[in-house]
Amino acid sequence: MVPVDNDIDQLGLAVRSGLPDELKILLADYPRPMWRGHANMGVLTRFWLSRHNGFRRAMEMLTADNDDYLQGRIPVERFAQTLVPPLNGLLGALHSHHTIEDHHYFPRFRAAEARLARGFDLLDADHHAMHEAMEGVAHAANALLATQANDKDGLLTNSEAFALANQRLFDFLFRHLHDEEDLIVPILLDRGEGEWE
Ligand SMILES: [Fe+2]
Numbered sequence: 001m002v003p004v005d006n007d008i009d010q011l012g013l014a015v016r017s018g019l020p021d022e023l024k025i026l027l028a029d030y031p032r033p034m035w036r037g038h039a040n041m042g043v044l045t046r047f048w049l050s051r052h053n054g055f056r057r058a059m060e061m062l063t064a065d066n067d068d069y070l071q072g073r074i075p076v077e078r079f080a081q082t083l084v085p086p087l088n089g090l091l092g093a094l095h096s097h098h099t100i101e102d103h104h105y106f107p108r109f110r111a112a113e114a115r116l117a118r119g120f121d122l123l124d125a126d127h128h129a130m131h132e133a134m135e136g137v138a139h140a141a142n143a144l145l146a147t148q149a150n151d152k153d154g155l156l157t158n159s160e161a162f163a164l165a166n167q168r169l170f171d172f173l174f175r176h177l178h179d180e181e182d183l184i185v186p187i188l189l190d191r192g193e194g195e196w197e
């Protein structure tokens with residue numbers, strides 16, 4: 001479980017707009033414009049960033065599909081086959097991604113760069129918050145899918161709840177991906193990838 005930490009609560013995904021300055025000490029040495037061309041940017045880092053970009057693309061597509069549905073461009077009878085498979089795919093991929101980060105990478109990065117240890121408390125708390133948001137999306141999707149096609153009020157209410165649950169997760173995830181990269185890529189560039197394989 002995540003330890004209770006008021007500072008971390010105040011830096012939760014719902015409220016923060018980036019990493020606090022004390023967690024950007026390495027980022028100051030390795031700012032984003034430097035990343036792509038850096039000599040230590042290797043296969044591991046590129047693969048990890050590509051996974052993040054895949055999540056971003058999946059979220060953008062799901063948001064567009066969700067908007068289409070809410071605007072009536074996707075009929076309700078096609079909603080499930082349009083939205084649920086890619087949403088399930090995204091949720092499953094996020095679970096796997098977080099598990100690898102939590103159990104394999106975060107402990108090693110935390111040990112390697114003690115000045116940024118608190119950042120991994122933050123990312124850990126993010127993962128918990130996102131899992132709650134994912135459960136909210138799954139719950140809202142099930143409620144919507146269980147709504148009868150002739151229940152227009154129910155469809156409207158439940159589709160709006162589903163859209164809100166999606167948006168909450170997507171807002172959390174975009175914030176998390178950005179801050180996680182700001183914390184970790186500078187460590188990888190600073191140390192090189194050799195010790196993480
Ligand atoms: Fe993460």
Ligand SMILES: [Fe+2]
Binds near residue numbers: 052097101180
């Ligand atoms: Fe990640």
